[in-house]
Amino acid sequence: MSGSSSANVVRLILDEWFLGVGIATSAAFLSHGDSLADRLPAPSGLALTFIWLFAAAFGCCLSVVRHADHLALRLGEPYGTLILTLAVTTIEVVSISALVMHGADNPALVRDTILAVIMIVLNGMVGLSLLLGGWRHLEQQFNLLSANTYLGVIIPLSVFSLILPNYTMTTAGPTLSARQEVFVALVCLGLYAVFLAVQTVRHRAYFEAGDGDGDLDHEIPKGSQHHPLVHVALLVSYMVPLVFLAERFATPTGALLSNLHAPASLGGAVVALLVATPEALSAVRAAAANRLQRSMNILLGSVLSTIGLTIPVMICVSRFQGTTLVLGLPSETAILLVLTLAVSLVTFSSGRTNILQGAIHLVLFAAYVMLTLEG
Secondary structure: OHHHHHHHHHHHHHHOHHHHHHHHHHHHHHHHHHHHHHOOOOHHHHHHHHHHHHHHHHHHHHHHHHHHHHHHHHHOOOHHHHHHHHHHHHHHHHHHHHHHHHOOOOOOHHHHHHHHHHHHHHHHHHHHHHHHHHHHHOOEEOOHHHHHHHHHHHHHHHHHHHHHHHOOOOOOOOOOOHHHHHHHHHHHHHHHHHHHHHHHHHOHHHHOOOOOOOOHHHHOOOOOOOOHHHHHHHHHHHHHHHHHHHHHHHHHHHHHHHHOOOOOHHHHHHHHHHHHHHHHHHHHHHHHOOOHHHHHHHHHHHHHHHHHHHHHHHHHHHHHHOOOOOOOOOHHHHHHHHHHHHHHHHHOOOOEEOHHHHHHHHHHHHHHHHHHHOO
C-alpha cells in the first residue's frame, strides 16, 4: 500500500510540474519585478517579458481548467460545467481588473475583452466544435431547451451591456450614467442568478446529456482517478500564481501594444485569448468525442458568465477608481455582434448540427479578426 501511495505521489508531482514553473515565475517577478520593469523600454526585453508572462499565465490557466474539468466530469451536469465556467470567469475578472488598474489607460478595455470572449467562443470555438464534430460524426444532437435557455439570457445581456450605451442620451459617448450602470449591473446579476436556479434546481434536465451523446468514459482525462479534494487543492494552488501573474501581465501588455502602435482593442483580445481558450479547448474535445451537449454547456455557459459576472464587477471597479467605463461598441463591431447572435439563434434552433453551421461561425470569427487587426 505504501509503495502504491508513493508511486501515486510521484506521478502526481510529475503530472503537476507546471505548478513549479508558475511559482518560480511568480517568485522571480515578486523579488525582481522592479528591475525587470526598468528594462521594458527595450523592445527585445519587453517582448521577452510579455512572452514569458503570457506562457506562464496560460499554462496555469490550462491547469486550472484541467482540474476544473476533472471535477466537472466527476460531478456531472450541470454542476461540473458550472465549476468550470466560474473558475474561468474568476480568472477573467482578475485579469481585466489588473489591466484596468495597472495597465495602459484604456477605458474601453472591458468592452473589448467581453466582445473578444463572445467572438472567440460563439464564433471561433463553436465553429471549430461544430466543424470537427460534424466532420467526425456527420450530425450531432443536443438538448434544444438548454440552448434556448442560454441564448434567452445571453442576447438581452449583450444588448444591454454593449449596444444600449450607444443610444442613451444621459451621457456623452458610448457610456452609461451612474443609475444606468447600476441598472445594468443588477439586471446582469439578477438574470444570471435566475439562470443558475433554472440550471441547478428547477430544470436540470435541460442541461443533461441525451441518449445520443458519446460514452462519458472516453472523455475522462488522465489523472481523474485522484480524489476530488486533490483536484480542488490543485485548482486553488494554480489560481494563486495565476492571479499574481495576471497583475504583472498588465504592464508589459500595455507597453508592448503602445510600442507597436497596435489597435487598443488588441489588449482585450489578448486577455480573452488567455482566459477563454483553455476552457474552449475542453469544449472542442467534448464535441470531437460526440458529447455536443457538454460542449455547448461549456461554450454558452462561458459567454453567459462572462457577461453576467464581469460587467457588474467592472462597473464596481470603475466606480471605485472614479474612471469612465466605455461599453458601447463601434458600429462595425456592433453589427458583427448582432449578426453573431442572430446566426447563433439559427444554429441552435433545431437540436441538430452539421459542418455547414461550423463553417459559418468560423467565417464570422475571421471577420472579427480582420476588423480587430485593422483597428
